[in-house]
Amino acid sequence: MNTQSLAGNASELKGRTGIRRIFQAAGYSWAGLKAAFFGEAAFRQLLLLSVLLIPVALCLDVSRVERAMLVLVCLLSLIVELINSAIEATVDRISLELHPLSKQAKDLGSAAQFVAMSIIAVTWALILL
Incomplete structure (x- = not known):
């Protein structure tokens, strides 16, 4: 498998790009903060x-x-x-x-x-x- 093919597969696994990815990442961050607050x-x-x-x-x-x-x-x-x-x-x-x-x-x-x-x-x- 070449490098370009691996990069394509990795981006597919990561999900959305652009502004959607930013909102998705913010959601994960908020979930992490909640988990830390309630669990730690x-x-x-x-x-x-x-x-x-x-x-x-x-x-x-x-x-x-x-x-x-x-x-x-x-x-x-x-x-x-x-x-x-x-x-x-x-x-x-x-x-x-x-x-x-x-x-x-x-x-x-x-x-x-x-x-x-x-x-x-x-x-x-x-x-x-």
Whole structure:
């Protein structure tokens, strides 16, 4: 099979193109956010933290760049949690059996979230202190 043929098959599998694809992708994104909110306590906790911190960041007497950093680190943590949850769901989908590689994948996702939370703490401390 040539490369052009493979590309054609891949686009057929992906579905719609253009504006329909954008709306379809937005629907998938909304479904993912709902799944995270209703199924992941850690996501809800980080969302609550962001709901508290972002308005504070908008009210602080800091530069626009500092304000942007304070907001962006909160959003970064939400992104990392979504990815961590996706990793966990994928590993669990493959097998619920205890396996060293499954544990490693989940631990790495958790470590990424720890780093993201550390970035929040360090950024807020550096800007406010």
